[in-house]
Amino acid sequence: MANNLQFSIAVHLLAGLACGCDQKGITSGHLAESVNTSASFVRRTLAKLSKAGLVETATGKAGACWLAKGAKNISLLDIYKAVDAPKAFTIHDYSEQKACFVSCHIKTALEKALTKTQKAMESSLAEISLAQIVSDVKKK
Amino acid sequence: MANNLQFSIAVHLLAGLACGCDQKGITSGHLAESVNTSASFVRRTLAKLSKAGLVETATGKAGACWLAKGAKNISLLDIYKAVDAPKAFTIHDYSEQKACFVSCHIKTALEKALTKTQKAMESSLAEISLAQIVSDVKKK
DNA sequence: TGTTCTGCAACTATTGTAGTAACAGTTATG
DNA sequence: CATAACTGTTACTACAATAGTTGCAGAACA
Numbered sequence: 001m002a003n004n005l006q007f008s009i010a011v012h013l014l015a016g017l018a019c020g021c022d023q024k025g026i027t028s029g030h031l032a033e034s035v036n037t038s039a040s041f042v043r044r045t046l047a048k049l050s051k052a053g054l055v056e057t058a059t060g061k062a063g064a065c066w067l068a069k070g071a072k073n074i075s076l077l078d079i080y081k082a083v084d085a086p087k088a089f090t091i092h093d094y095s096e097q098k099a100c101f102v103s104c105h106i107k108t109a110l111e112k113a114l115t116k117t118q119k120a121m122e123s124s125l126a127e128i129s130l131a132q133i134v135s136d137v138k139k140k
Numbered sequence: 141m142a143n144n145l146q147f148s149i150a151v152h153l154l155a156g157l158a159c160g161c162d163q164k165g166i167t168s169g170h171l172a173e174s175v176n177t178s179a180s181f182v183r184r185t186l187a188k189l190s191k192a193g194l195v196e197t198a199t200g201k202a203g204a205c206w207l208a209k210g211a212k213n214i215s216l217l218d219i220y221k222a223v224d225a226p227k228a229f230t231i232h233d234y235s236e237q238k239a240c241f242v243s244c245h246i247k248t249a250l251e252k253a254l255t256k257t258q259k260a261m262e263s264s265l266a267e268i269s270l271a272q273i274v275s276d277v278k279k280k
Numbered sequence: 281t282g283t284t285c286t287g288c289a290a291c292t293a294t295t296g297t298a299g300t301a302a303c304a305g306t307t308a309t310g
Numbered sequence: 311c312a313t314a315a316c317t318g319t320t321a322c323t324a325c326a327a328t329a330g331t332t333g334c335a336g337a338a339c340a
Contacts, residue, residue: 200338
């Protein structure tokens with residue numbers, strides 16, 4: 001644990017919805033079975049996806065959820081941002097030691113490197129669509 | 141916390157060594173001041189870098205450490221691998237629900253996506269050398 | 281021989297995340 | 311209208327990874 005699983009869980013959930021495991025709507029309880037966790041945790045993740053406009057939900061007795069767009073129009077980057085997954089790496093946050101100029105300026109240098117790396121990672125994610133994932137799943 | 145800071149700390153340490161804050165060797169205690177942590181923690185990180193062949197150390201009273209190669213020949217990817225930093229994202233590890241084929245096959249689909257993304261991230265890190273970081277630090 | 285460093289291992293504390301539980305709000309349905 | 315079944319949200323517990331500390335054996339040098 002301690003590592004962020006929400007991203008892969010979110011992809012799992014969306015893949016499940018995209019496969020249209022059945023009709024037009026699936027309940028969180030149903031999804032929870034597939035991911036093997038509690039319905040409540042599914043809903044928490046789903047809530048973020050919903051806020052990001054990737055899924056739509058209906059409340060009430062016949063409550064359910066479904067994809068808000070076609071699987072082709074959802075990239076892994078959309079999902080990555082929706083669940084607020086962690087950056088490529090984290091910059092430490094020690095107080096600066098004035099006597100050492102490395103200590104004082106390393107942060108900006110690291111930020112520059114992080115920006116570049118993050119961009120590379122995100123554009124890679126952007127190239128993968130949910131439809132691609134679904135087709136990989138079905139291929140097996 | 142809980143996030144992995146060792147990578148950025150390692151870069152900080154190496155940048156300190158590369159700047160040759162002074163003579164040819166620096167003690168872990170000295171480095172610790174710059175990073176603002178204990179000497180022992182610095183040594184733990186340094187040990188990984190040493191195993192990866194990025195720094196060399198001397199024991200004994202006049203113990204110290206210094207870069208094993210020129211800063212131009214050390215990439216952030218070398219450092220990333222040396223400290224065993226986490227992957228771009230983590231794949232969840234739930235037991236498969238045989239009734240749901242998404243559950244059974246999502247893992248391989250995710251692995252494929254992870255491989256691609258990881259590669260993008262690593263090649264981005266490979267393009268940044270420690271010398272680049274040092275020059276950014278000095279520029280300020 | 282004593283000092284001062286590294287190297288290593290064991291330990292504690294912190295904290296982010298998974299996972300659970302509970303409850304109010306909503307809407308089909310009988 | 312009452313009930314049942316779902317969502318949405320918050321508060322809580324449990325756990326595990328990491329930062330940070332401490333202590334000690336071993337090495338080198340004066």
